[in-house]
Amino acid sequence: MHLPDSTWTEAGALDTDLALLPVGSTEQHGPHAALGTDVATAEAVADAATDAYDGEVVVAPSIPVGVAEEHRQFPGTLWVSPDTFRSYVRETVAALAHHGWDRVVVVNGHGGNVPALGEVCATISRRDAAYAVPFTWFEGVGDHREEMGHGGPLETALLRHAAPDLVREGRIEEAATEAAERWGEWVSRVNLAVDSAEFTENGVVGDPREGSKERGEELLALASAALVELLSAIEGRDLAPPERR
Amino acid sequence: MHLPDSTWTEAGALDTDLALLPVGSTEQHGPHAALGTDVATAEAVADAATDAYDGEVVVAPSIPVGVAEEHRQFPGTLWVSPDTFRSYVRETVAALAHHGWDRVVVVNGHGGNVPALGEVCATISRRDAAYAVPFTWFEGVGDHREEMGHGGPLETALLRHAAPDLVREGRIEEAATEAAERWGEWVSRVNLAVDSAEFTENGVVGDPREGSKERGEELLALASAALVELLSAIEGRDLAPPERR
Amino acid sequence: MHLPDSTWTEAGALDTDLALLPVGSTEQHGPHAALGTDVATAEAVADAATDAYDGEVVVAPSIPVGVAEEHRQFPGTLWVSPDTFRSYVRETVAALAHHGWDRVVVVNGHGGNVPALGEVCATISRRDAAYAVPFTWFEGVGDHREEMGHGGPLETALLRHAAPDLVREGRIEEAATEAAERWGEWVSRVNLAVDSAEFTENGVVGDPREGSKERGEELLALASAALVELLSAIEGRDLAPPERR
């Protein structure tokens, strides 16, 4: 059940402890993919999994601005500090849990959110009256994930399938030819770059031409299946803490 | 220009210093109006004003969870603390200003956000590299505003016109008959109630039957005209601070 | 019982759960009214109500510096951030409640404190072992309140009655002739001014000549009666939270 579209009486009639909280980012995704890509993809995966899951799942509204300062040189990129992002997620999850939806998957569409989500979900699970884990959709697509990039084949594919209005088809070629091959600037497995503009001219990493609509359909199927499996595991999970050694 | 739907190259081609940041709330609006009412109405007003304004205006993605703990007894209501809400708004405005869109109207759909928005906009205007003011749409609708209530005539009307899927027409009558007449529980002009559940059984204040689609159309015209006037005033405003006395 | 003037043994002998916490501001009030106006008026109202109330009431010492940065261009104006102000009020109320005085009215003399007090009293009532509401004296004076202004008829009147040493009678005429007619600079019901110096030359809003000593006496009677009524309502109020819907 998509919370923003429901009334409180409808929400109150639910019998579940599962909720999804989509989180994205408003940030550059190259000249061909819209700034809202990470919200659109997170929502697409959350919606598909909710439909596929055999049981009720609450879907909270999407959090649209995340940890994305690394793209600050590109116009339109928005960001908040990791502290503020964690607080916003933590308190929203607490409100969900207040209504009994206390097993929450944060469905994430942006790589830059990953460390902050890991931290805040651990905090929630240890301190608050809720259990939360983060699920980043492109981690749940099998071997495709190795081609993730940024505005690259995976995101372009998923958008073409799930939100085609967010893709500027006429700029795919340009996006591809100026793209970087790899995220970051690495020495001894340490990324020396502070911002993405240090290693990509147009904000793209990877080849968006490899992101067909058909591939997008497959990605959505894979990611939503992974999320469904996660929901099943969480629903039945014993949350009692382990004993002191 | 709606930022989430645009690419960074499109955003970078803009020549304006005006931006709108819609903020709402996900909270009960009675048995007949959806939890996402305050986001939907804020977006409707922001979009209408952007269309009507003679000049470019950036529209940021909507902030979906605000200061709404007062509705916590009603399922589905989400909230964050005022501190977190202020930080989220402040940092998002700072990111807008980073790209040159440094005259920002926060377009608000929720009464409970008003004090926090007043505070954070003053902080932004005094401390940060931006000027920000809050505009709450139901303050910009002339004498209609005296009937605001909650899930009452104004919100119901605007939804019917701008987002009819968020209204459950079959429950309007029920919503009206169990509604409270007035917000709060007042002694010496002090509201003694901590939560709305202390004075309304079903979450409604005011009579949603008075909220026709036609009235909604008028409200949207009034609110967006007021916002357009505000944008004009802000665009030309001299922001130099006054001299020391 | 005025706490600073009492010993702990006297305080310990009290049998009440009611306390008043006066809060003011040290800020410009025009060339004719002292910087301490908002403390003096809050104290006058708190003292008068304490005298008039049929029962024991603890009166805490007054908090002298509040949320007043909007007057920063005028020498002598002091302020703290809203965050610090809220913490100072919240923790002082918690200490009062620690001793059993856990129904607290914050008696306020300054308009700029109102949003922060609304927020912190809600926080106290929801999170802490106390119930608190703010009472701003010029809200409790019937139709007079429409003439509030700043350093205008109401404050001048109350000072003349309750703290005449704080009024420079010889500058009333000057104060009046250079005063602004209205607080703020409004477009679409939004105040575009960040600081009061943007719309008032001498810091005054309204006509202090309309503030006679007799009017001050009436204001004090009205405000203290309103506060007495509030104390009565609070003393007997059932503070159990409403049920979940």
Next chain:
Amino acid sequence: MHLPDSTWTEAGALDTDLALLPVGSTEQHGPHAALGTDVATAEAVADAATDAYDGEVVVAPSIPVGVAEEHRQFPGTLWVSPDTFRSYVRETVAALAHHGWDRVVVVNGHGGNVPALGEVCATISRRDAAYAVPFTWFEGVGDHREEMGHGGPLETALLRHAAPDLVREGRIEEAATEAAERWGEWVSRVNLAVDSAEFTENGVVGDPREGSKERGEELLALASAALVELLSAIEGRDLAPPERR
């Protein structure tokens, strides 16, 4: 010039960079001395020094609640956390400095405030546009200081001279006979007591009978002379930071 009693025009006419900020505490001082003792004594010293100083000095309103949780078992004791206290002092000093009064002595009447004041004054002097030092009056009274205690000879004496209404003469004998001889419970020069109630039954340390009015007059003379000397030293002090070694 006592700021609360002055208008902004009077404050604006001053030509000085010196200010005093009295800070006290509202806390138990035994059965014979009022809870407001530490404010009254700080104010007495600040006023006497202002009178005696050959030059203009701004006197801010007194901060009435400080770091006093150690007295929490005694009714009427109020306190805020050290963090909140430091913020309140720091921001008030910043406002003073904003008006050009940027050499500030915090005139302190409460031992429990000393560590927090030392910290915040160092922070102010290093980070903010002001120089601040704390002066605790009973440190400036020569050898008398060794008899400080709590509600003991020094405070009783100064109250009798400067604020006799705050002393209950009829309870001095009782106060003395039940008093502790020493502050704290010491092992290896470490105070093991968390609260004063662990070592004093009635809140008193030292013998208030040794605190005559005449002694109070002498204490005030000594303390105000010390403060005058401090003001002179600060007024002429070179505040340029030392060179890097």
Next chain:
Amino acid sequence: MHLPDSTWTEAGALDTDLALLPVGSTEQHGPHAALGTDVATAEAVADAATDAYDGEVVVAPSIPVGVAEEHRQFPGTLWVSPDTFRSYVRETVAALAHHGWDRVVVVNGHGGNVPALGEVCATISRRDAAYAVPFTWFEGVGDHREEMGHGGPLETALLRHAAPDLVREGRIEEAATEAAERWGEWVSRVNLAVDSAEFTENGVVGDPREGSKERGEELLALASAALVELLSAIEGRDLAPPERR
């Protein structure tokens, strides 16, 4: 130059902008490896690299307690919150930079610190007068890193070579037989475990018997070579931020 062992005059005579800040953790490492493992290994790598580097490098004292709450069920594990850890690292780096050592590698020995270090180093590099990157030694050991585990082959090997007193040889067999094979409890590439005690009985992951002293020597050589390479890259790096797109 190891800072704690040097005088300020010696430190002041240095001509470098490179510094290492070792950070570890005090946490369980199975029945056979000491709680101080992560500090000892980080120091060993920092020292070896400092010796090998052709140039001066400042080595700060090691930060001994990190982000390790996940091991809380095992006696002796210490931890601070990620917020406190970040502040401690950030401010220590700021002090290093204050003395001109403003290119800093945080040499890390604990996997649980990685997300917090990534965040704080980005914050430092964007906001403060320093450039900082984290280097986690077991990321710099080639393919060995795939066997990392916890108290497993890699850490046991490095300890045996660099700090043999921290290994209880008599318990290696027991450590190995009760060890978990894998870190975490995974569904859809999401770790559902909040604490390590959910998946390891004795705190060990991986087989410590595979951690010979000779392997430890090789690991140290690999890790310190990687760190030397990183130092070289950082020393010459152009830190000017990229242009706005």
Next chain:
Amino acid sequence: MHLPDSTWTEAGALDTDLALLPVGSTEQHGPHAALGTDVATAEAVADAATDAYDGEVVVAPSIPVGVAEEHRQFPGTLWVSPDTFRSYVRETVAALAHHGWDRVVVVNGHGGNVPALGEVCATISRRDAAYAVPFTWFEGVGDHREEMGHGGPLETALLRHAAPDLVREGRIEEAATEAAERWGEWVSRVNLAVDSAEFTENGVVGDPREGSKERGEELLALASAALVELLSAIEGRDLAPPERR
């Protein structure tokens, strides 16, 4: 038991509620004593007392960076803010208490840490599930303490005895001749200096020539005996809070 050198199984076998947490500082100690002096001395005292105490005592790893900004002009001095220092100490003590070691002495080697430690230990003892007191070693050495200084006779003596590698014997004479006689720059018992560089050229206060190895041995004996006495007192102390008066 020194925690970093022990395994969790060894730590888990302990039966005590006593722990020591050494805290120092990395800061200038003149041209003759190393930056790590305050850690080395705190550790020496903690270790000696642990050896001498008739019972088990846990010794946590030393916190190496404290409140030392006052020495910032001298190269190599490191510091964190008092807030961060308090958080780091508080959370580390909470982790010790989590394992049952909930009577903690913070063994301190640096005067600048004293106020922050007093505050945080009171906070711990009042709010957390632990009791903590600070012990600063040079307070526990009888009349020697009056000669403390900085890098002066006491610290030099203790280093010579306990950590002779940290003393540059060849610079003792120079250290002595350029040393200041007294800490601070005092008027009316207020220290006007913000930084130590305002009153000492080489960072030394007092005469290090008076710090023989033999004196160091005596100091260590005195300090550790005082700490042993403190441990005994704490072990048996009734921690129940006193009654409300």
